[in-house]
Amino acid sequence: MATMRGSAAGGRRVVLGATALVLSAVALAGQMPEAAAQETGQGLPTLHFSIPAQPLDAALAAFGAASGVQLAYDAGLTAGRRSQPVDGTMRADQALARLLAGTGLDYRFSGAGAATILAASDGAVSLGPLVVMDAKLAGAVGPVDGYVASNTITGTKTATPLIETPQSVSVVTADQIADQKVQTVEDALAYTAGVQIAGWGMDPRFDQIQIRGFSITESGDYLDGLKQPNTGWLAYYRTDTYNLERLDVLKGPASVLYGQSDVGGLVNRVSKRPTGEKIREVEFLTGDPYRLQTQFDLGDRLVPDGSLSYRLVTVARDSERTISQIDDDRVMLSPSLRWQGDATELTVYGQYQHDRTGASPRPYDDPVQGLTRIWGGDENFDKLEQTQVMVGYSLAHDLTDDITLRQNLRYGEVDTDNQYLSPAGLQADGYTLNRTSIGVYETIQTLGVDNQAEFRFDTGPVSHTLLTGLDYQWNDGTIDYLSGDAPSLNLRHPDYSQYVPHPDTVLTLSAVRTNQTGVYIQDQLALDRWRMTLALRHDNATNRTRDRQTGIVTRSEDDATTGRVGLLYMFESGLAPYVSYATSFNPESGTDVNGNQLRPTEGEQIEIGVKYQAPGTNSIYTASLYDLTKTNVVTHENGNYLLPRQIGEVRSRGLELEAVAELMDGLKLRAAYAYQDMEITRSLEGDQGNRPTGVPEHLASAWLDYTHQTGSFAGLGGGFGLRYVGETYTDTTNSTTNGGYTLADAVIHYDLGGARLQLNARNLGDREVLVCQDGYCYRGEGRTVIASLRYRW
Numbered sequence: 001m002a003t004m005r006g007s008a009a010g011g012r013r014v015v016l017g018a019t020a021l022v023l024s025a026v027a028l029a030g031q032m033p034e035a036a037a038q039e040t041g042q043g044l045p046t047l048h049f050s051i052p053a054q055p056l057d058a059a060l061a062a063f064g065a066a067s068g069v070q071l072a073y074d075a076g077l078t079a080g081r082r083s084q085p086v087d088g089t090m091r092a093d094q095a096l097a098r099l100l101a102g103t104g105l106d107y108r109f110s111g112a113g114a115a116t117i118l119a120a121s122d123g124a125v126s127l128g129p130l131v132v133m134d135a136k137l138a139g140a141v142g143p144v145d146g147y148v149a150s151n152t153i154t155g156t157k158t159a160t161p162l163i164e165t166p167q168s169v170s171v172v173t174a175d176q177i178a179d180q181k182v183q184t185v186e187d188a189l190a191y192t193a194g195v196q197i198a199g200w201g202m203d204p205r206f207d208q209i210q211i212r213g214f215s216i217t218e219s220g221d222y223l224d225g226l227k228q229p230n231t232g233w234l235a236y237y238r239t240d241t242y243n244l245e246r247l248d249v250l251k252g253p254a255s256v257l258y259g260q261s262d263v264g265g266l267v268n269r270v271s272k273r274p275t276g277e278k279i280r281e282v283e284f285l286t287g288d289p290y291r292l293q294t295q296f297d298l299g300d301r302l303v304p305d306g307s308l309s310y311r312l313v314t315v316a317r318d319s320e321r322t323i324s325q326i327d328d329d330r331v332m333l334s335p336s337l338r339w340q341g342d343a344t345e346l347t348v349y350g351q352y353q354h355d356r357t358g359a360s361p362r363p364y365d366d367p368v369q370g371l372t373r374i375w376g377g378d379e380n381f382d383k384l385e386q387t388q389v390m391v392g393y394s395l396a397h398d399l400t401d402d403i404t405l406r407q408n409l410r411y412g413e414v415d416t417d418n419q420y421l422s423p424a425g426l427q428a429d430g431y432t433l434n435r436t437s438i439g440v441y442e443t444i445q446t447l448g449v450d451n452q453a454e455f456r457f458d459t460g461p462v463s464h465t466l467l468t469g470l471d472y473q474w475n476d477g478t479i480d481y482l483s484g485d486a487p488s489l490n491l492r493h494p495d496y497s498q499y500v501p502h503p504d505t506v507l508t509l510s511a512v513r514t515n516q517t518g519v520y521i522q523d524q525l526a527l528d529r530w531r532m533t534l535a536l537r538h539d540n541a542t543n544r545t546r547d548r549q550t551g552i553v554t555r556s557e558d559d560a561t562t563g564r565v566g567l568l569y570m571f572e573s574g575l576a577p578y579v580s581y582a583t584s585f586n587p588e589s590g591t592d593v594n595g596n597q598l599r600p601t602e603g604e605q606i607e608i609g610v611k612y613q614a615p616g617t618n619s620i621y622t623a624s625l626y627d628l629t630k631t632n633v634v635t636h637e638n639g640n641y642l643l644p645r646q647i648g649e650v651r652s653r654g655l656e657l658e659a660v661a662e663l664m665d666g667l668k669l670r671a672a673y674a675y676q677d678m679e680i681t682r683s684l685e686g687d688q689g690n691r692p693t694g695v696p697e698h699l700a701s702a703w704l705d706y707t708h709q710t711g712s713f714a715g716l717g718g719g720f721g722l723r724y725v726g727e728t729y730t731d732t733t734n735s736t737t738n739g740g741y742t743l744a745d746a747v748i749h750y751d752l753g754g755a756r757l758q759l760n761a762r763n764l765g766d767r768e769v770l771v772c773q774d775g776y777c778y779r780g781e782g783r784t785v786i787a788s789l790r791y792r793w
Helices: 018-031 034-039 056-067 092-100 135-141 174-180
Strands: 013-015 046-051 070-074 086-091 105-111 114-119 130-133 169-173 195-197 209-211 221-223 244-251 265-271 279-288 291-301 308-319 328-340 344-357 364-366 371-374 383-400 403-426 432-459 462-485 505-527 530-547 553-569 575-586 601-612 618-636 644-664 667-682 698-707 716-725 741-752 755-762 770-773 776-779 784-792
Touching (some): 046 056, 046 092, 056 070, 092 105, 092 114, 174 667, 174 698, 174 741, 618 667, 698 741
Parallel strands (some): 221 265
Antiparallel strands (some): 013 130, 046 086, 070 130, 169 244, 244 265, 279 291, 291 308, 308 328, 344 383, 462 505, 530 553, 575 601, 601 618, 741 755, 755 784, 770 776
8 A cells, every 4th residue: 555645734534545445455454464564663763652541533643643653544443432541752653552452453554654543353354435644634723522632733834733832822622612602703712821802892893802912803813824814994804613623823923924913923713624524513503692593514525435525514693792783693604625636635615604793882871971881873774794705725735755735725805884873972952862974885805825835854863844835915905984974863762763874975985905925934843852943934015005085005015034933842741841932023004204104013022831741631731931022113202193103112021821631531621821911111102111901911711611421411511611801901091990800601511412402601690891992982792691402413
């Protein structure tokens, strides 16, 4: 059987053709002498393994990640089996033997880098469709059993174990998303160390995410490794959590692999893709506030050998949020098709999504008149309605066992209508509210492509994974910002269904086009227990803005070189201390007080930390200290916005602790704490030395979920979580604060064979949260309850 090395796209499960199946069956049906089979494993290096007892599929993925050995096995052999723990330093064949002990399965090596799993038998073995799995990549982008992910592709763009990545990366899995039944990406990240969500209260128009004190809403939104750009106004791609396999959070500067981005980091949303396995799932949801939702996930092989497979994920929702007149309606359809040849894999996908939600969730408050929570809108006019479509593909080809070429490409369009009525003060009678209509109408077309070449080789005792890449981003958008007259509102007898004319006063008509081209190189070196990462990148970014009223065009062009270096050591005990340095850049538009084009903001971070995978457990613990600085921040002389100067600086220092673990069978834990010491270190606005608005000093969270495993109550379980957000300042003078708060979440679930009943409550105590920043106040979301019934077959 020819050795096949997995390429780096789409889950890495490759089904061999009929000829290879026949040859494999002959070779593996006891025909190969035992001594010869074992001898093929003698040339394998001695490595440290720490693989806990767990479902066999997950254990084989962890083994492949640690050893680099490619595994082939009958897709039905591993179902329902559990592995033995493997802990210690040994050859890969010895580790595999320990892992399979007592499972009724055996292994045969067909070379130094490939092995086949088969039923333990001295007779013929009847093979079904044979699966060849690059376990590293399967664990980096594919399904994860439970909450603990072993690998990530986001931190290095190669399938790398989290324990070996010298920068802080957190992973939220599809199982955690399903347990917590979160409906937005920001809510899915609520239990992640160093991540703050909803810093402006509830705003359903986009995900509000801050990492290490810096907003990454505009610059850090990625889907399957490619950026999801936006207009900088209100046209943002939106991602449904049901269509996600995982969320990867890369903390700190990430420009060396991804180009222009802010200093806090990025969130990579990893989509569900065909796996070559049968997937049948349908789920119904209802709740309070009003919700009717249906979603299903279907996938399978289209041909017997599995070389062609599909997946279809859909969501249909008619729903409301806890704040008055805020809808949360969605229709999403996401099909994908994967073809796998002997050395080539191609996944083609598309998506259609239509959303309708509230345009401005900020209520009208007038403390002088004693008015609070007054909605000043109109139920027929106020809305954000958005349609997004995207098509793309992921292509990978193995030139040799040690050279892989990849190309990821995606084209997308977003069409957004955002209109609302803005309160304009009370009339003299004290109960008639004046209003103005606002409309922001946007379109954006985007294209992203990332070309990669990965080389795996040795120089003496040092193993290298060398990645080179060329990527390109193009965005073309229009913004129409209008205002108009609107009828007043009688607060004593409000009529929320009046005629509102379309806004007709032009405030802004603009067209924006941006381009970015980047070239990068990264080398991951391994010497015994040492791991080093070296990376360098150069970018060229252009921005062209045209005023569609005057025809005036402004252009800017920026070049930037960024880098990263990291060093990590893996102790036999499971400890892995590391240190890293990384830089970033993010272009700015406009000019300074002297008419000079603004330079990109720049970021640099020094991070030291330690990761720990406890021997014999399915867990990962991380502690990190970081010093992060953002420079070239625009500041204004004496607060005068007509006098911008680019000398501002903001520094963030902090500590992050995170634990993700399966403490015992059925008991899953996710816990986090972050201390954020953030300061405006240079400014002309009288706020130097102060803390930026909306950034808490302390963040903490913990979530436990338990499912009973045996006896009459097998399948019954529940979970409980607490999220704490410390107090924040409402403005940069640091004169007033938003109080800290703690929110509780809970779930009860019961597994009945293929069915699962579940009841979730978020903000269980219905805690009222009011967040004010720079004169604007928004309310947090109140209690939400979702009841769901899921069926798999």
